[in-house]
Amino acid sequence: MSAPAPTSLHWPSLTAGLVLMLAGTAYPLVFARPDGHADHGLALLLFWAMSAGFVRGVGFIPRHRAWRGLFSGWACLAAIALAALSVGLRAG
Template sequence: MHAETLGPLRRPASRWLSLALVLPLSLTLLLHPVLLLDSRGQYSHGVLMLMLWGIAAGYVHGVGFDPQARAWRLVFHPLLAWSLMALAYAALLTP
């Protein structure tokens, strides 16, 4: 199927964007999780859960998987993934 006939969120450029956003986050969590500690030296489990949800949704969208069920489409929607990944980047960049 040609990219012109796909919706803007199903085009290869948006899928590459998802992968470009998710790879540094997942590598950070894997290789240097200390960056996620707060000022008290603890993890914020709520932020971590949302971050992992964004990473999972980013991978689902980035590799080209399109869920058929409405519930899964909402859970793994790319706009939700990008929003959660933005939250993750904000959490990583704030001291």
């Protein structure tokens, strides 16, 4: 069995994860609809982006293809884009 390849911090993903964590902690209504009720779809997308940002950001790359895809830097970006699209469609 070969040793895993060394990885390093992935700053864009880690920054995205940290920003989402701090924004959600400081202003939890970011996960809510305008009427104040929870927007579970938006929360799912933002928590997925935050999780993917942390996993990839600290340099961990899962071995299994499905997990590697779900917790990649591209998945973080896709989840943020889908969350922005969700908010945009709701507002418009």
